[in-house]
Amino acid sequence: MENQVKQAYEAAKSLYAQHGIDTDEVLKKLAEIKVSVHCWQGDDVKGFLNKDGELTGGISVTGQYPGAATTPAELREDLEQAFSMIPGKHKVNLHAIYADTDEQVELDRIEPKHYENWVKWAKEQGLGLDFNPTCFSHEKSSDGFTLSHSDPEIRKFWIDHCKASRRIGAYFGEQLGQTCVTNVWVPDGFKDNPVDRMTPRKRLKDSLDEVFAEKLDPKYHLDAVESKLFGLGSEAYVVGSHEFYMGYGLQNDTLICLDAGHFHPTEVISNKLSSLALFTNGILLHVSRPMRWDSDHVVIMDDELLEIARELVRHDLLPTTHIGLDFFDGSINRVAAWVVGTRNTIKALLRAMLEPVDALKSAELQGDYTLRLALTEEFKTYPFGAIWDYYCAQQKVPVREQWIAEIKTYEQEVLLQRDKSFV
Incomplete structure (x- = not known):
């Protein structure tokens, strides 16, 4: 999983870089x-x-x-x-x-x-x-x-x-x-x-x-x-x-x-x-x-x-x-x-x-509403999920739905023990 997350991140990183978006810097700002x-x-x-x-x-x-x-x-x-x-x-x-x-x-x-x-x-x-x-x-x-x-x-x-x-x-x-x-x-x-x-x-x-x-x-x-x-x-x-x-x-x-x-x-x-x-x-x-x-x-x-x-x-x-x-x-x-x-x-x-804000604002200012719409829509399918997965791994928290299993364990071992009808 770790290698897959890293590989997916690097691929996504290069896509965003084509629009001047530095994903490493984005994650630093997000952490703040x-x-x-x-x-x-x-x-x-x-x-x-x-x-x-x-x-x-x-x-x-x-x-x-x-x-x-x-x-x-x-x-x-x-x-x-x-x-x-x-x-x-x-x-x-x-x-x-x-x-x-x-x-x-x-x-x-x-x-x-x-x-x-x-x-x-x-x-x-x-x-x-x-x-x-x-x-x-x-x-x-x-x-x-x-x-x-x-x-x-x-x-x-x-x-x-x-x-x-x-x-x-x-x-x-x-x-x-x-x-x-x-x-x-x-x-x-x-x-x-x-x-x-x-x-x-x-x-x-x-x-x-x-x-x-x-x-x-x-x-x-x-x-x-x-x-x-x-x-x-x-x-x-x-x-x-x-x-x-x-x-x-x-x-x-x-x-x-x-x-x-x-x-x-x-x-x-x-x-x-x-x-x-x-x-x-x-x-x-x-x-x-x-x-x-x-x-x-x-x-x-x-x-x-x-x-x-x-x-x-x-x-x-x-x-x-x-x-x-x-x-x-x-x-x-x-x-x-x-x-x-x-x-x-x-x-x-x-x-x-992870959106190209400067490019979108520039298109809007120039009256290029076609570019504004097209770019906005295309970015909806950009692989931000790969960046998110990498951020979670970087922060040492569960990646994707892995946390659900941990919650279920916590529920059984802690939460249900508080209710006598479930013990």
Whole structure:
């Protein structure tokens, strides 16, 4: 297999070289890209601070595949297994509810010490950490409102939680030497038509101003805000709309998070990148697959994923774009879901980096749309798979579908042992 992979790579390398594409350099650049892998795929967004709590906030995970992580140690074990099959060194995206502590602590009182085991583990694994306040699945969010709540005491609780989350994110960045992005998303909204759309948005703006008032070193910490079109229980009106957060992010130099599943079914985030990039210093992405709007399916290498990758590569946006994943599927092996989604995201970036971008731009500028179309189509069958196989071998992770057998072994030896009915 090793010789076959090498031979196929050399043959593909020569083909790409004819168009001025240095595949060795491409793989060096690819290895520098970090994808933020979301921890919540591993346990169906339950977390560890309130294990018996109901999942709310318009979030729903379907399926009861055995082996979901039930402790921080199990979740880290599963993540290690996933990363052993994913080329490159990446990041883990934590939600606040994934604290690793025996202490009974409320969300507005969380501190870096409650995540120290995550920091220690990330150092050992050579990983970065990102963070998110958890403004859902809590008694103080049961009516669907948090930072825009009409009750000042409840609003203060969520403000304090977000403040605490930012400090934890800054701690992650300082300890790991990698910038931590702390992303604020809230589920606030009405199920049916509201009379007053303005006042909740005014409250949300004021709350965010208070949350972000403390200045943190951007070397270690960046803030982001995330919009949504609608959610379960907020079908008629979401306080934090795209327009709201675009305005807020631009006015306050805060990263704007584009989630692939948070827009109208006919909208795509790939088409928004070039516009947003002209007015911001960076972008946060939540790459997902909205099969039926925000259904958060495992990322596959479909047209939209490829278009996202192409936009990032063609316009040199990778240095200022933070790529995170956001899907959760409880109907399949959860570790495999991480592997499939992350490998596909990296594959799409590789495929975009293996396109003759300069030649395509030149043809377009000269009005040679025939050449643009013809070259684009021909490159769809160029042997990027041979480059990917070589990259996986180079990074010492399984080549092609070899990882599936490893996942099956891990399932038998680890995941099924967690469920007594399968032992």
